[in-house]
Each structure stands twice: as structure tokens, then as C-alpha cells.
Amino acid sequence: MSTSDTIRVEVIYALPARQEVTPLVLPAGTTLQQALEASGLPAKYPEIDLAKGKFGIYSKLARLDAVLRDLDRVEIYRPLIADPKEVRKQRAAEGKVMKKGGGPSEE
Secondary structure (H helix, E strand, C coil): CCCEEEEEEEEEEEECCCEEEEEEEEEEEHHHHHHHHHHHHHHHHHCCCCCCCCCEEEEEEECCCCCCCCCCEEECCCCCCCCCCHHHHHHHHHHHHHHCCCCCCCC
């Protein structure tokens, strides 16, 4: 095979404590789903659901049938455990309370 017949990609799965990086050399024309399956990550981590999960290429959501290009970074996204809008609201409310106090009291 010449180099134009293959592509090099990385499949990334970010876990809470570390990142799992799987470099692959695949045939040109490989889809995102084929790369995920070739990585072995869905078999290793049963919480990765190809039917319902979210995946991307360089931080942009992508469909499973997206054709990959050389040096693409395929990302497996974990479901959010908290709504980011709610977390921001809570932080903002906590910040307002803290700002009113202005730190330890000086008597």
C-alpha cells in the first residue's frame, strides 16, 4: 500500500482521571464508525454506545458515517452529568454571596 491508500488517525476517549489515546493506520475512505470499532474502545468501555453516543472530529460533532481524513482526531464524548447552565447559575449565585461578604471580617 502506498501512503495515499492509508490514513493515520487518533481515537480519543477522555476519562475523568486520564485520556485514552489510540493511534490507528486505516484504509483511505474509513468512516468515523469504522475507526471507533477498529480502536477497540467501545469493546473496552461498554458505556460507549455507538447508537446513542456523541462523537466528533477535532471538537466538532460528527456523524458516524463521516469519512475521515489523514491526521484526524476522533473524539468520543461522555454524557454530561450536570447541566452546564445550571452549574453556571449556581456558581454565579455563590459568587454573589461571597462578594457581599468581602472575605474574613475585621473587628
